[in-house]
Amino acid sequence: MSGNSEIELKNFSSFKIGGPADNFLAADSPESIVTGLKKWRRGIWSRRKKIFILGGGTNILWDDKGFGGLVLKPEITTLERDGAAIKVGAGVSVADLLNFAAENNLSGLEWAGGLPGTVGGAVFGNAGAFGGETKDSVSEVLSLDTRTYVLNKRNRGECEFSYRNSVFRRNRSREIVLEVVFSLIPGEKEEILNKALKNIEYRQARQPLEHPNIGSIFKNVQAERISPEVVKLYGLNVKTDPFPVIPTARLIAEAGLRGLSLGGAMISPKHPNFIVNVLNASSRDVSGLIAVAKDAVNRKFGVRLEEEILNLAS
Ligand SMILES: Cc1cc2nc3c(=O)[nH]c(=O)nc-3n(C[C@H](O)[C@H](O)[C@H](O)COP(=O)(O)OP(=O)(O)OC[C@H]3O[C@@H](n4cnc5c(N)ncnc54)[C@H](O)[C@@H]3O)c2cc1C
Known part of the structure; x- marks a missing residue:
């Protein structure tokens, strides 16, 4: 765990804005997240200190003064195929997930061509574009409660997805998305990549x-x-x-x-x-x-x- 002022949050934001984090923890397994959280809790003097869960930092405006609590970055990188389903860690980028799906001839995520950020961030905010939304193909989400350290498994309905929202956004800082199962449909690699590329080109032409x-x-x-x-x-x-x-x-x-x-x-x-x-x-x-x-x-x-x-x- 990093202590005071070592981590400048502007380096963890696509905006390149943000001061230091009081504490910063990047962890690559549920066990190391729990160990890190317990250690952090033992070391803090105030129960009111906050936790912020960080994905790719592509949707966050940090304060210049920084963040007076723990910034926790789950770097879980599972990426496994099981038939037409893909189990993926929250720390995997949406771009890598989309490429993996295409390599495996699995369709359903083409709308996400050019969407920055991680799978955890996309599930949290039910990211969407070009008529598609993250919720369309999510079938299961595994999360960790940051206070009780209990693991929760939810099906799509239980994630309470709506426009740029989910149960995880409503429980912000309380639940860390760890792993997600996407249910996709068989498709053709070339067709999947072409559709995704069209969306990438659309963004390149219209976004700054x-x-x-x-x-x-x-x-x-x-x-x-x-x-x-x-x-x-x-x-x-x-x-x-x-x-x-x-x-x-x-x-x-x-x-x-x-x-x-x-x-x-x-x-x-x-x-x-x-x-x-x-x-x-x-x-x-x-x-x-x-x-x-x-x-x-x-x-x-x-x-x-x-x-x-x-x-x-x-
Ligand atoms: C150029 C550009 C284009 C964009 N286009 C779109 C678009 O078309 N559609 C769209 O919906 N968004 C878009 N976004 C916004 C952003 O990319 C998405 O919201 C993305 O899903 C955020 O993912 P992230 O990993 O970067 O999350 P972050 O920015 O790191 O975090 C966003 C929120 O998610 C939470 N979070 C992140 N990971 C987890 C986790 N594992 N568990 C629990 N909570 C977590 C954070 O606490 C935070 O509250 C765009 C952004 C940029 C820069």
């Missing part, structure tokens, strides 16, 4: 991947929350994600915020639901832009934007 970022800051807005007159007036397009939504990027653009900068952070002109770190942005710069976007969209459309990212800076 040239600057550090953490993906879309806000969830898309349910279409029913905006009146049909306003939708018509602004020519807003409704897309399926997986239910009818108005892209938040469009609302932020209509509010006139495309390219707005604060310190080193900027609302991406290319994709206004992304904030990009153009020049050593601080978490305060990003929080400021988040507040401006919420306010402007609320004034113009009467819609309260909901954050999709994990914001530890507010």
